[in-house]
Amino acid sequence: MTKENSRVILHAEDEPAHAAIVRLALRHNAGDVQLRQVEDGRSALDYLYRRGPYENSAISPRPDLVLLDLRMPHVSGLEVLAIVKKDPELQTIPVVVLTTSDIEEDRSEARACGVDGYLTKPVDFDKFVSMISELCNTWL
């Protein structure tokens, strides 16, 4: 169950090690934050639209921030982003892309879909952890 006034982050990530870093960073540095992690874009959409295992809003509350990996099975991060930003009910939720891709095409596509932030995962554990902490300070 969620605690009142705590902030909720929905994180869609198919790489377990990357998901673990985000969990660790939030556990140590982000105070009263509830993290909900899903393994692909389809589950992220199920969560946002409260379908299937995410029907119960007490267990799966509306997120205050969505973190999206770009390349995920079934539904990509860009597809999730496009759907969220077109939906009047969801478009106010900030969406930040968190990916290893630093190519301009991905950045511009994300911008075109209305992304609120675009971060490249660093190949450095400490930098990755501090990036997540800064991210929470900025958006929550």
Place this chain on the structure above:
Amino acid sequence: MPIFDMFRHSWLVAGRIALFYLVFSLIWIYLGDLMLFHLIEDTNRLTRWQTYKGAFFVVLSSTLIYALILHAVKTLKREQAKAEKILSSRNTALKQRNSALKQFNYAVSHELKTPLVSIESSLGLIHSSLPQNMDPELTTAIGYARSATRQMNNLLESLLLMFQLDAADRVTGATALRALVQDAIDQLTRGGKLNGIKLTIADEGLDFCGDRNKLVQIWLHLIGNAAKYMGDQKHPAIAIGAEPVGQDIRFFVRDNGKGIEMSYQDKIFGLFDRLDKTADGTGLGLTLVKRIVEYYGGTIRVESAGAGQGSCFYFTLPDALINKDRTT
């Protein structure tokens, strides 16, 4: 006939046609007049028939000129169509190569980097969870593995930059020399690479047009290299600037570090060539710098009196410089 051969021999063909026309015309006039003089005695009739003969000749030569021009135009069009076909097939091949390059960029940027982030993240997690009394050998081994991961990442990023060099510039307007140098210095300072080193920047008020990211890489690698190979210099110093040399502006990055032996000075710009295997680096930095300099139409060389004598890299960037005449 290939179009180039056709043009190479065009004077010969034109000369032959003119000669043929000249000989034919002279023979026609001479034989025609001779025949008319024999056949017609009346002066008025002779004049009229000479007019007919002249008119017939004009019609005949016009038809000949028309046929020749038609042939030439048709040949040109055929050769042009052939050339366009070759160009089109080369364009298709180029597009395929670009697409393959794009896929490679993507693979490097994402597919190869993703497992590296996973390895480094997992090792970082393990390292941060190790108890205090852990075998130091294990901690060292994890440190080696993490360092190798970061080295691999640096290598991938350098390779990616090399492959992206020929891609279109992301031109962001004019950028001042000082801004580019400062950008490089800021990046190196954040990584703690310039601690204790005295830096001197001679700002000549020069502006560049070009891809800022590509241009910054030049100073980033040259200043980074100068700092890395400082040796045991008690007063480490790096001077960065530009100076007029003839009609050109020459840039320099000078240090008082370890220097480079004469016999190695040609080797340092080679792919994966590293003079000091114990130092950090991928062996791609100076190769990348050379390629960027050449991309902007410049040259680069190093001067060093030898080991322990410091070194100075000189380079030019003619195609990236906006206000070349400000220091001259």
